[in-house]
Amino acid sequence: MPTSATSKRHELLILDTGPIRELVLFHAISEFRFERLRAHLRFIDDAESYRRCSEFVASYSNRLTTSAGVVVELYHWIRETDERGRNKLWGRVYDEFRNMGINEEVVKLLHMDPTFIVRYGPVDGSLLELARRHLPRNPLILTADWPFHGECTKSGFRVSHLDQITARTA
Amino acid sequence: MAANAEAPPPRSNRVQAWVYAILNPLIESLRRELQLLPRGNLSWRFYSRKCEYIRPIVEYIDGDQLPNLEDFLADRLNEGFASYFDVHDSNLSVLETSAAVFFDGLTHSRRFLNEVEKAFDEYKARSEGKPLYPDPALIERDLPKYVAEYLINKVELLPSHYMTHKFWEEFRNRFELSVAEFEPYGERESFQKFRQSVLTLNGISQELLGGLEQHRYGLCSTYDIPAAPLPVNASHGVDAYIRNK
Numbered sequence: 001m002p003t004s005a006t007s008k009r010h011e012l013l014i015l016d017t018g019p020i021r022e023l024v025l026f027h028a029i030s031e032f033r034f035e036r037l038r039a040h041l042r043f044i045d046d047a048e049s050y051r052r053c054s055e056f057v058a059s060y061s062n063r064l065t066t067s068a069g070v071v072v073e074l075y076h077w078i079r080e081t082d083e084r085g086r087n088k089l090w091g092r093v094y095d096e097f098r099n100m101g102i103n104e105e106v107v108k109l110l111h112m113d114p115t116f117i118v119r120y121g122p123v124d125g126s127l128l129e130l131a132r133r134h135l136p137r138n139p140l141i142l143t144a145d146w147p148f149h150g151e152c153t154k155s156g157f158r159v160s161h162l163d164q165i166t167a168r169t170a
Numbered sequence: 171m172a173a174n175a176e177a178p179p180p181r182s183n184r185v186q187a188w189v190y191a192i193l194n195p196l197i198e199s200l201r202r203e204l205q206l207l208p209r210g211n212l213s214w215r216f217y218s219r220k221c222e223y224i225r226p227i228v229e230y231i232d233g234d235q236l237p238n239l240e241d242f243l244a245d246r247l248n249e250g251f252a253s254y255f256d257v258h259d260s261n262l263s264v265l266e267t268s269a270a271v272f273f274d275g276l277t278h279s280r281r282f283l284n285e286v287e288k289a290f291d292e293y294k295a296r297s298e299g300k301p302l303y304p305d306p307a308l309i310e311r312d313l314p315k316y317v318a319e320y321l322i323n324k325v326e327l328l329p330s331h332y333m334t335h336k337f338w339e340e341f342r343n344r345f346e347l348s349v350a351e352f353e354p355y356g357e358r359e360s361f362q363k364f365r366q367s368v369l370t371l372n373g374i375s376q377e378l379l380g381g382l383e384q385h386r387y388g389l390c391s392t393y394d395i396p397a398a399p400l401p402v403n404a405s406h407g408v409d410a411y412i413r414n415k
Contacts, residue, residue, distance in 0.1 A: 027329070032213060032223045033202045050329070057331035061305060083232045084195060091222045095215075099332040101308050 012137040013060035014130050015102065017073040017123070018043075018144025019053065019162050020065065023100075024092045026050045032092075034085060040077075043144060049166035056165045057100065060140070066130055067104040069123035105130060124148050131157045178247075178393060185393045188242045191235040193386045194398065199230040200379040207372040210324030212269065216315045219270045224371075226259040248385070254378050261374050265367040269322050272352075272360040276318040279355040286314045289341040296340070304333045313337075317345060322364070 022044045028034040030047065044050045057063065078089045096102075107126035109117070116125035124145075131139050131152070141152050144162040152159035178185050203224050206212065213222040231239050243252045276282050290306065290313055297303030309316075316334055319325075326342070328335040352361045390397050 023329075023331070031211065033205045054330040058304075058335065061301070063331075083234070084230065087229075088223055091215075095222075099328070099334070101304070101333040 010060045010138075010140065012062045012064060012134055012139040013057060014127055014134075014139050014141045015057075015063060015065045015070070016127055016141065016143035016145060016148065017070045017077070019057075019142045020070065020093075020096065020102075021074065021077055022144065022162060023050075023053065023057075024089070024096050027096070028089065028092050032088075034088070036082065036085070037089075040081070043162045043166050052166050053162065056160075057142075062137075063100055063102045064130060064134070064139075065102055065104055066107050066123070066126040068106070069126045071104075073123055105133075107133075120148065120151060124151070128152065128155060128157065180394050182393055182395075184241065184245075185389050186395050186399075187235075187238045188248065189386055189389055189395060189397065190399055191238045192231060192242045193382055193389075195230050195232070196227065197379065197382050197386065199225075200375050200382065203375045204372070204379060207368060207375065210368065212265070212323050212368065214266070214269045214273075214319065214322050216273060216312075216319045219273075220266055221262070221269075224262060224265075226262060227255040228259075247389075251381070251385075254381060258371075258374055258378055261367070261371045265364075265371050268360070268364040268367040272357060272364040273315075273318045273322060275357040275360045276321070276352070276355055277314050279357065282318075282355045283314055285345065286317055289337070289344060293337050293341065297336075303336050309333050309337055321345060 022041060025037050025041050026044045027050075029037055029041070030050070044053055074093055078086050078093075081089060097104075107129045109122070112122070112125050112129050116128055119125075120128065127141060127143075127148075128151075131141055138158070140158040140160060142160050142162065142165070143149055143152070146161060149159050149161045206224060212224060214220070215222055228236070228239065242248050243255075290310065293303070293309075294306045297306055313334075317338075320328075320338060320342070325338065328338050352358055386397060389395070
């Protein structure tokens with residue numbers, strides 16, 4: 001498992017909502033002092049874990065996520081935060097997408113395996129469809145959701161959990 | 171109609187609304203401004219030509235609390251703050267405009283564009299066969315704009331996962347140190363105006379923050395209200411302002 005941008009660059013990283021949310025949050029707190037958001041952090045809780053995650057993402061030359069699924073999940077999360085900070089959080093999400101060079105790919109319902117939808121719901125289902133679609137590029141899915149991590153493993157896709165990336169032993 | 175002729179009663183709901191919905195968010199936001207401004211971290215963005223996290227006063231208040239802001243500004247107990255807020259906002263506008271003028275000057279300077287192009291060519295050459303360097307093709311578009319934005323925001327290091335991380339790590343000094351106040355790019359004057367506008371807003375925000383903190387203390391002690399709403403079950407009957415969110 002790659003742990004940092006060392007000597008080798010990997011081809012394709014597929015990002016679930018959790019890692020994007022954590023990167024957005026930590027940057028908002030550390031750079032722009034939105035201390036109230038600290039309570040929303042679950043995995044990236046200090047500069048060291050942020051660095052580990054950032055280097056992990058950097059070790060992939062292409063970053064991909066699925067719109068509108070992940071974007072809608074970000075929308076639901078931001079809706080639960082303080083109203084006053086919502087436009088700023090959206091600003092951070094836009095900045096993060098732009099700065100990371102994330103590509104967005106739409107996965108149509110009719111292109112998803114109905115069994116995926118039944119088992120995982122539309123967001124996880126579309127991430128798995130992305131992984132299936134890009135299989136020749138040996139993609140890795142990065143998530144902050146253990147049940148989804150288990151499903152990816154069971155389905156034979158490469159997957160890492162944010163916890164594994166940010167842990168001091170990573 | 172005359173502004174409030176009678177002083178509010180102790181533990182007045184109106185005064186609590188001013189403290190919790192107006193003064194507290196403004197104090198928090200201005201404290202943040204005062205952490206960003208001295209570092210030059212303006213969060214100015216070339217695509218919006220605005221500072222993302224330093225905003226006009228009204229944007230620091232929840233939309234549904236704007237009637238309380240209007241009430242706050244209308245009451246003579248809070249006299250003087252309307253003009254304070256105007257001064258803050260007009261100086262923020264001066265800062266954003268001066269940043270935009272400096273940005274436009276830089277990104278139209280042939281010398282600056284050549285410098286960015288030269289750095290980019292070197293980056294391309296260095297990146298050949300080196301997987302650590304993000305693909306040059308992914309950073310080429312808008313690179314002069316990003317460089318100018320980073321200079322405006324005094325960005326030192328970018329997170330590793332940003333596409334321009336490696337470029338900025340290796341070439342930042344060339345843009346910052348090889349020029350004295352951007353004179354070679356013909357932008358000394360616009361840079362000085364911009365820098366002055368940052369200092370001015372910093373002074374105004376400091377003064378405003380001091381005024382708001384003092385005013386909050388005055389209202390809380392005069393009307394016997396806590397500076398933040400107490401949890402409902404610990405309020406012991408205090409008519410606490412409760413957010414129903």
